[in-house]
Amino acid sequence: MTTDSATSSARQILSAEIDELAITTLRFLAVDAVQAANSGHPGLPLGAAPAAWTLWSRHLRHDPAHPGWPDRDRFVLSAGHGSALLYALLNVFGYGLTAAELAQFRQLGSRTPGHPEFGQTPGVETTTGPLGQGLANAVGMALAERMLAARCNDQEHRIVDHRTWVLAGDGDLMEGISHEAASLAGRLGLGRLVVIFDDNNVTIDGPADVSCGDDAMARFAAYGWTTLLVEDGNDVDAIDRALTIARTDDSAPTFIRLRTIIGYGAPGVEGTSRAHGSPLGVETITAMRARCGWPTTQFHVPDELASVAAALAAEGAAARADWVHAYAEWTAANPQSAVDHRLDTVPAPPDGDILSHILDALPDKATASRQASGTALNCLASRYPALVGGSADLAASTNTVIPGGAVSPDDYSGRTVHFGIREHAMAAAMNGIAVHGGLRPFGSTFLVFADYLRPALRLSALMRQPVVYVFTHDSVHVGEDGPTHQPIEQIESLRLIPGVTVLRPADAGETALAWDIAARNLAGPTALILTRQSLPNLGNDGLNDLRRNGLRTVGTATDHPDVLLGASGSEVSLALAAADLLAERGVRAAVVSVMWRERLSEALSVDRTVLPDVPAVWIEAGVTIGWRALARDRDVVVGLNRFGESGPGSQVAAHLGLTPRAVADSALRVLERSVNPS
Structure with a gap:
C-alpha cells in the first residue's frame, strides 16, 4: 500500500465529528497526565493537538504493532517538553502505552518520562528536550533515508521510501543549532523532511517577540525550503492541505508555520506563558470538561475514536505487510546489501581481523x-x-x-x-x-x-x-x-x-x-x-593489553622499575625520552601508554597489580584533575592547568614544561619524596 492510497482510504473513515472527538481526547489525555504528575507542560499539547491528529490520522505512515518497522515515517517531537501530547498519540493509536502509563507521567521508571527518551517508549524516535536537537536529529534521519534509498532501491523494489516529520516550537527555532541544521537540510535538498512550527508566540518569560523578531518563513525560504502558512491552528482542513502539499513536494524540505494558541481552551491561562510549564489545576480542568461536555473520568478515550484509530492502524499494518513482501524479494535479489545495510539498526562492522x-x-x-x-x-x-x-x-x-x-x-x-x-x-x-x-x-x-x-x-x-x-x-x-x-x-x-x-x-x-x-x-x-x-612508531607489541586494560608497556621492558612513567598520546614519546634521561642517572623507569584511561581505571578497581607498585609520574598535555583522581598520594601529575601560547608547537610545549628533562626531574622528586616522605 502506498502512502497516497493509505491516505485516500483513511479519509473515508474520518469526519469533522471524529476529528473534534480525537483532538479533544488528545488534549484531555495530555492535561490529565500533567495534572496526575503535578508537573509538566500542558500548553503545547492543547495548542498543537489538531496538527498532531491531522498528521497522524492522514499522513504519517506507521504500524503501531511494529514501531521499529524500518520503512515507517519518522515523527520527531523536537519541542520535547510537550511529551504528554506524544504519549497521548501513542495511547490512542495503540502503541501499547496504556492509561496506567499515562497516569505515571514523569514518575520514576515509567515509560512516560518528562521528555521523550529513545529506547524507553515504543514510538519515540529520538531523545528530545534540549531544544533544537530533535529538529537537527530529523535532518540526519531524512538524510539517512535518502542515502539508503540511493543504495538499496532498484527498479523492482522501493524498500526505503518514507518521510520525516517534525513538530517544533519557538525555542527550537531560536537555538543556534536549528539555523545550522536547517541550512544543511536546504543545501542537501532533503525534500522528505517537513517541519511544523507551532507558532504560539509564547515563551517562559512572556511573548516570544520580546526576545525574537525573526521572520521564520523568510529565514527558511532563504535556506532553500518550501514555506507554507496555516493561519488557524485549529483548522484541520487547512492543516491537511498544507501537509498534502508538503508530502507531494520532494524538491525541497518544507516548513509549515502554524499559528496556534498555547493552552487552548484553558480559561485564565490560554495564550499566556502561564500555560507553558505548570499543571492547569483541578478547577481549570473541571471548567474545561464542562465547556466540552467531557466525562470526568481521567484518561478517557471514547470507543468510537478507539475504533477509528484501530482502523487507521490496520491500514499502516497493511502497508507494512506489503513492504515485508517487497523486502523479502529484495533481500533474495540483494543478499549482500541486506547484510551491509541492515535497516533496523546500526550495522555491525564485518567479521574478521x-x-x-x-x-x-x-x-x-x-x-x-x-x-x-x-x-x-x-x-x-x-x-x-x-x-x-x-x-x-x-x-x-x-x-x-x-x-x-x-x-x-x-x-x-x-x-x-x-x-x-x-x-x-x-x-x-x-x-x-x-x-x-x-x-x-x-x-x-x-x-x-x-x-x-x-x-x-x-x-x-x-x-x-x-x-x-x-x-x-x-x-x-x-x-x-x-x-x-x-x-x-x-x-x-x-x-x-x-x-x-x-x-x-x-x-x-x-x-x-x-x-x-x-x-x-x-x-x-x-x-x-x-x-x-x-x-614515532612504538611497535605493535602489547596492543591487546590496551584493549583489555587500557594501557601497554612501551620501550625497553624493566622487570623491577624504580618509577613508572604513564602518559597518553604524544606524551608517551615524551615519557620515553625522559626514561632515557633517568637511565643515565641509574634510575629504572617503566613507561606505559594509557590510550584508554577509563578502561585502566576499571582494571585497577579489580586488580591493582595491573601497574607496578612504585611511584608514578602521569603526563598529559591538558588539565590534571582527572589524572590526579587516578594517581596515588605519592604520585605526581605533569600537565597544563593554564591556556597555551602562540608559537611553533615544540617551542610552546617546552615553554609550558612539557620536556623530557621536566618529566625526568618530576620522577626524581617523586622518588626522593618516597624515600624521605617528610
Missing part, C-alpha cells in the same frame, strides 16, 4: 596520528559499506575523506557528507543517522571545537548511539594558531560524559587499534583524540 588489515596498511615511519587515522578509516571503509560521514569543513586536516564520492542534492549515493562549519548540527545529524538505522556515522573536527557540539555528543551517549567522533589537533602542539585553538580541558571534559569511549593513541599502531575498538563499539559513542604532529 580488521586490526591486522589496518596495521598492514600503515607506513613504517613517524606519522601523525591523524594521518594514521586516515589510513585506518579508509581501510575500514573498504570493508564496511555502512560507514559514512564527513567533517565540519576540515576533511583535509582531519583526514576523513573516504572513497565513494560526496553526497549532494542530485546524488545521495556518496559516502562523504560535507556538513560545513556546523559542528553542532553535524553531531546531532549523526545521531539522527544512527537512530534511523542502516548506516554507521562518523564526523570530525578539531578537538578544541568539541565544545561546539558537546550537547549533541552528550545525547549520543544518553541514547547509546555508536557515533564515531574524530577529534584532531589535540594539544598545544597545534602551535602557531595559539591558545584559541589549543585544547587544554577538552579531553578531560569528554571523559566526564558517561558512556563515551575516549581513546588517545600514542602512535600509528595504537591509532589502528583505536579504530578497531571504535568500529566494534556499538554500545555508545567513541571519541578518537589525534595529533597534528608526527609521532
Whole structure:
C-alpha cells in the first residue's frame, strides 16, 4: 500500500465529528497526565493537538504493532517538553502505552518520562528536550533515508521510501543549532523532511517577540525550503492541505508555520506563558470538561475514536505487510546489501581481523596520528559499506575523506557528507543517522571545537548511539594558531560524559587499534583524540593489553622499575625520552601508554597489580584533575592547568614544561619524596 492510497482510504473513515472527538481526547489525555504528575507542560499539547491528529490520522505512515518497522515515517517531537501530547498519540493509536502509563507521567521508571527518551517508549524516535536537537536529529534521519534509498532501491523494489516529520516550537527555532541544521537540510535538498512550527508566540518569560523578531518563513525560504502558512491552528482542513502539499513536494524540505494558541481552551491561562510549564489545576480542568461536555473520568478515550484509530492502524499494518513482501524479494535479489545495510539498526562492522588489515596498511615511519587515522578509516571503509560521514569543513586536516564520492542534492549515493562549519548540527545529524538505522556515522573536527557540539555528543551517549567522533589537533602542539585553538580541558571534559569511549593513541599502531575498538563499539559513542604532529612508531607489541586494560608497556621492558612513567598520546614519546634521561642517572623507569584511561581505571578497581607498585609520574598535555583522581598520594601529575601560547608547537610545549628533562626531574622528586616522605 502506498502512502497516497493509505491516505485516500483513511479519509473515508474520518469526519469533522471524529476529528473534534480525537483532538479533544488528545488534549484531555495530555492535561490529565500533567495534572496526575503535578508537573509538566500542558500548553503545547492543547495548542498543537489538531496538527498532531491531522498528521497522524492522514499522513504519517506507521504500524503501531511494529514501531521499529524500518520503512515507517519518522515523527520527531523536537519541542520535547510537550511529551504528554506524544504519549497521548501513542495511547490512542495503540502503541501499547496504556492509561496506567499515562497516569505515571514523569514518575520514576515509567515509560512516560518528562521528555521523550529513545529506547524507553515504543514510538519515540529520538531523545528530545534540549531544544533544537530533535529538529537537527530529523535532518540526519531524512538524510539517512535518502542515502539508503540511493543504495538499496532498484527498479523492482522501493524498500526505503518514507518521510520525516517534525513538530517544533519557538525555542527550537531560536537555538543556534536549528539555523545550522536547517541550512544543511536546504543545501542537501532533503525534500522528505517537513517541519511544523507551532507558532504560539509564547515563551517562559512572556511573548516570544520580546526576545525574537525573526521572520521564520523568510529565514527558511532563504535556506532553500518550501514555506507554507496555516493561519488557524485549529483548522484541520487547512492543516491537511498544507501537509498534502508538503508530502507531494520532494524538491525541497518544507516548513509549515502554524499559528496556534498555547493552552487552548484553558480559561485564565490560554495564550499566556502561564500555560507553558505548570499543571492547569483541578478547577481549570473541571471548567474545561464542562465547556466540552467531557466525562470526568481521567484518561478517557471514547470507543468510537478507539475504533477509528484501530482502523487507521490496520491500514499502516497493511502497508507494512506489503513492504515485508517487497523486502523479502529484495533481500533474495540483494543478499549482500541486506547484510551491509541492515535497516533496523546500526550495522555491525564485518567479521574478521580488521586490526591486522589496518596495521598492514600503515607506513613504517613517524606519522601523525591523524594521518594514521586516515589510513585506518579508509581501510575500514573498504570493508564496511555502512560507514559514512564527513567533517565540519576540515576533511583535509582531519583526514576523513573516504572513497565513494560526496553526497549532494542530485546524488545521495556518496559516502562523504560535507556538513560545513556546523559542528553542532553535524553531531546531532549523526545521531539522527544512527537512530534511523542502516548506516554507521562518523564526523570530525578539531578537538578544541568539541565544545561546539558537546550537547549533541552528550545525547549520543544518553541514547547509546555508536557515533564515531574524530577529534584532531589535540594539544598545544597545534602551535602557531595559539591558545584559541589549543585544547587544554577538552579531553578531560569528554571523559566526564558517561558512556563515551575516549581513546588517545600514542602512535600509528595504537591509532589502528583505536579504530578497531571504535568500529566494534556499538554500545555508545567513541571519541578518537589525534595529533597534528608526527609521532614515532612504538611497535605493535602489547596492543591487546590496551584493549583489555587500557594501557601497554612501551620501550625497553624493566622487570623491577624504580618509577613508572604513564602518559597518553604524544606524551608517551615524551615519557620515553625522559626514561632515557633517568637511565643515565641509574634510575629504572617503566613507561606505559594509557590510550584508554577509563578502561585502566576499571582494571585497577579489580586488580591493582595491573601497574607496578612504585611511584608514578602521569603526563598529559591538558588539565590534571582527572589524572590526579587516578594517581596515588605519592604520585605526581605533569600537565597544563593554564591556556597555551602562540608559537611553533615544540617551542610552546617546552615553554609550558612539557620536556623530557621536566618529566625526568618530576620522577626524581617523586622518588626522593618516597624515600624521605617528610
